[in-house]
Amino acid sequence: MPTPIPLSLLIGRNVRKIREEADVTTDELAKLVRPFGLDWQGSSVRAVESGRASPTIHLLFAMVAALENLAGRPLPLAELVSCDDDQPIQINKGVTLRGGALKGLLRGQSAGLIAAEVQETAGSGLDALRLVREQGDAGGVAAGKALFGVEQLIRTSGEAESRAAKDLGISVGQLAYWSHRLWGRLLSEERDVRAGDANPQKRGRIMRELKSELQLAIEEAASDGDD
Numbered sequence: 001m002p003t004p005i006p007l008s009l010l011i012g013r014n015v016r017k018i019r020e021e022a023d024v025t026t027d028e029l030a031k032l033v034r035p036f037g038l039d040w041q042g043s044s045v046r047a048v049e050s051g052r053a054s055p056t057i058h059l060l061f062a063m064v065a066a067l068e069n070l071a072g073r074p075l076p077l078a079e080l081v082s083c084d085d086d087q088p089i090q091i092n093k094g095v096t097l098r099g100g101a102l103k104g105l106l107r108g109q110s111a112g113l114i115a116a117e118v119q120e121t122a123g124s125g126l127d128a129l130r131l132v133r134e135q136g137d138a139g140g141v142a143a144g145k146a147l148f149g150v151e152q153l154i155r156t157s158g159e160a161e162s163r164a165a166k167d168l169g170i171s172v173g174q175l176a177y178w179s180h181r182l183w184g185r186l187l188s189e190e191r192d193v194r195a196g197d198a199n200p201q202k203r204g205r206i207m208r209e210l211k212s213e214l215q216l217a218i219e220e221a222a223s224d225g226d227d
Contacts (some may be wrong), residue, residue: 004088004096004155006123009051011080015063016049018079022070032069079107086158096155149178160188164211170218178214187214 019029026049027042034040037058047053048063060077066077081089085100097105153176164187165175175187183190187210195203196211 003085004090006051006090007081007102010049010083010089011055011063012053014080014082015045015067017077018067018071019045019049022067024070029066029070032066033062036065038062046073062215066121076107078103080110081106093160098158150176151160153180153186156186158186158188160191160207161186164207164214168215168218175214178217182213182217187211 016098019026022222024032025042026045029045030042033045038044044053048059049177052058060080064075064077064080072174081099081102083089083099085098085103087099088096089099089102090096091102150173154173157172159180161172165172170177179185179187179190185193187207191203191207191210194206
């Protein structure tokens with residue numbers, strides 16, 4: 001699964017892409033930004049493109065306005081966060097959103113739906129913490145490392161993990177816990193390792209086998225807990 005990209009770096013990459021397509025330098029773009037309230041030099045543009053500038057509303061407005069003039073076409077704000085829909089975007093230290101959700105928000109999608117996605121991720125983290133405790137994982141540093149590994153899987157989980165969790169009747173956090181315990185990586189990553197260059201039919205079969213392994217591990221843990 002893709003590694004989360006900081007929001008500022010994603011914006012910077014897209015700014016650079018649009019600027020280079022227009023064949024202008026950073027100094028030239030800085031001049032075009034000045035009428036929109038930013039007293040910039042070329043170094044200011046380079047700071048944005050490298051992800052070192054915080055993406056404030058004022059900055060985004062000025063960049064979109066200047067870049068739209070450069071591109072000679074309408075430039076929606078969502079284009080500054082252009083990426084694959086499943087690409088995790090790190091909004092801040094505590095919140096990561098899928099690229100599709102972030103673009104939807106900038107296109108006018110209800111913020112309530114985005115909040116629900118954030119809350120689902122937070123709930124998944126709590127599910128993982130409960131499992132670390134309930135399954136008797138080693139305490140202290142070892143338990144902390146286990147939980148950290150599971151949280152990383154939660155943050156990078158994609159559509160394959162969401163579908164598998166639904167099929168198994170568990171949360172994404174629980175799926176991440178058992179995937180980490182069985183394979184040390186995401187369900188989709190384990191599928192890709194086993195499948196290699198296999199055709200879609202074989203990849204589907206491998207996914208079913210992996211879900212069976214997960215189901216067995218969950219049932220065995222439940223059985224041990226009843227003893």
